[in-house]
Amino acid sequence: MAHHSIDCELCSGAGGEIVHRTEKFRVVLVDDALYPGFCRVIWNDHIKEMTDLPVPDRSTLMAAVCKVEAVVRAVMRPEKINLASLGNMTPHLHWHVIPRYADDAHFPSPVWADAQRQPAPSALEQRQALLGRLRTAISEQF
Amino acid sequence: MAHHSIDCELCSGAGGEIVHRTEKFRVVLVDDALYPGFCRVIWNDHIKEMTDLPVPDRSTLMAAVCKVEAVVRAVMRPEKINLASLGNMTPHLHWHVIPRYADDAHFPSPVWADAQRQPAPSALEQRQALLGRLRTAISEQF
Numbered sequence: 010m011a012h013h014s015i016d017c018e019l020c021s022g023a024g025g026e027i028v029h030r031t032e033k034f035r036v037v038l039v040d041d042a043l044y045p046g047f048c049r050v051i052w053n054d055h056i057k058e059m060t061d062l063p064v065p066d067r068s069t070l071m072a073a074v075c076k077v078e079a080v081v082r083a084v085m086r087p088e089k090i091n092l093a094s095l096g097n098m099t100p101h102l103h104w105h106v107i108p109r110y111a112d113d114a115h116f117p118s119p120v121w122a123d124a125q126r127q128p129a130p131s132a133l134e135q136r137q138a139l140l141g142r143l144r145t146a147i148s149e150q151f
Numbered sequence: 152m153a154h155h156s157i158d159c160e161l162c163s164g165a166g167g168e169i170v171h172r173t174e175k176f177r178v179v180l181v182d183d184a185l186y187p188g189f190c191r192v193i194w195n196d197h198i199k200e201m202t203d204l205p206v207p208d209r210s211t212l213m214a215a216v217c218k219v220e221a222v223v224r225a226v227m228r229p230e231k232i233n234l235a236s237l238g239n240m241t242p243h244l245h246w247h248v249i250p251r252y253a254d255d256a257h258f259p260s261p262v263w264a265d266a267q268r269q270p271a272p273s274a275l276e277q278r279q280a281l282l283g284r285l286r287t288a289i290s291e292q293f
Contacts, residue, residue, distance in 0.1 A: 058232050060221045071213050079202045089242060090200050093235035097251055097259035100231060109239055117239035119263040 014055040019101040024051050028147045033066065034073055036147055038140065043114045043128060044107055045136035046085040046143055050074050052102040059094065059102065074104045076150050081108050084143045085136060091119065108136075156197040161243040166193050170289045175208065176215055178289055180282065185256045185270060186249055187278035188227040188285055192216050194244040201236065201244065215293075216246045222292050223250050226285045227278060233261065250278075 013020040025037030025048075032053070039047040050073050052062070059067055078090050087108030094104050109116055112132055114124045155162040167179030167190075174195070181189040192215050194204070201209055220232050229250030236246050251258055254274055256266045 058220065058224070059234065060217050060224065060232075067213070067217060068210065071209070075202050075209060078200065082200070082202065089237075089239050090202075091235070091237045091239070092201065093233070093237070093261075095231075095233045095235070095261055097231050097233070097261070119235075119237055119239070119261065121261040122263045123265070 012054045012056070014101070017055055017099065017101050019051055019099055019103060020055050024103065025049055028144050029151045031151070034070060036073065036077055036151075038144065042133070044120065045133060045140060046081055046087070046108040048077050048081060048106045048147070050077055050104040050106065056102045057096070057100045062102070070102070070104070073151075074106060077106045077147060080143065080146045080150050081106055084139055084146050088116070110136075154196045154198070156243070159197055159241065159243050161193055161241055161245060162197050166245065167191055170286050171293045173293070176212060178215065178219055178293075180286065184275070186262065187275060187282060188223055188229070188250040190219050190223060190248040190289070192219055192246045192248065198244045199238070199242045204244070212244070212246070216248060218292050219248045219289060222285065222288045223248055226281055226288050230258070252278075 023037060025039045027035050027037050029036040034050055034052050037049050037051060039049055041047045052070060056062055082090060085108040088111050089109040091107040091109055092104060107120060112128060114128050115122055118125060165179060167181045169177050169179050171178040176192055176194050179191050179193060181191055183189045194212060198204055224232060227250040230253050231251040233249040233251055234246060249262060254270060256270050257264055260267060
């Protein structure tokens with residue numbers, strides 16, 4: 010049986026543009042002007058922590074996160090991948106998969122720290138131009 | 152064969168107080184005055200990304216991260232667990248396992264954002280007092 014919370018934005022909304030959806034989780038593309046290619050893997054049920062999931066579901070979710078990481082690396086060619094499950098504001102299990110570049114707004118700080126610079130529009134446009142390939146590659150990967 | 156990088160602080164140093172060590176990874180307690188109970192799970196070899204690991208090693212590492220999460224939840228009783236693998240400055244695979252509380256320095260923001268408040272010394276002391284139990288519980292869990 011699915012568990013949902015009436016006040017949770019990841020229960021009431023998709024959390025981004027859905028590129029792949031299974032019974033248990035969905036992969037969304039985040040609309041973040043500074044971070045083209047930022048994806049989230051969101052567990053469909055309203056579960057708070059990784060260790061609230063049965064062990065097989067943890068493996069299912071992390072395998073999905075790793076699939077998304079692999080595709081983001083292949084298509085977006087970032088300097089580094091950042092993975093995080095935080096959920097302090099939205100305690101509904103979701104993983105951020107963020108492609109990072111030496112010239113991005115916060116590098117080498119986390120994206121939640123103060124910005125270090127204004128990224129060059131041309132660099133952001135180049136990354137935006139890859140999103141069509143990223144959508145296709147994610148849906149093909151699953 | 153182990154892979155090491157001469158300039159990497161997680162190759163040359165432990166990265167914290169070691170509470171458990173296996174051939175493949177180690178669990179360390181981070182000395183952070185604002186975040187008692189902050190742990191890291193560090194892959195011993197100099198590997199950059201999760202998807203640079205063979206699939207069985209990814210499972211080994213995430214199972215360890217989840218074990219640490221479970222123990223930190225049981226002993227430290229946080230409001231939320233934050234998990235993250237960033238590595239922009241130190242591209243050597245390591246997971247942050249951070250117990251978060253509604254009255255901590257940054258809640259509900261990530262710990263890398265601007266501080267929201269000065270935590271009460273009594274709250275930090277209470278959490279510091281649990282570290283002995285945390286060390287024991289982690290080493291018993293593996």
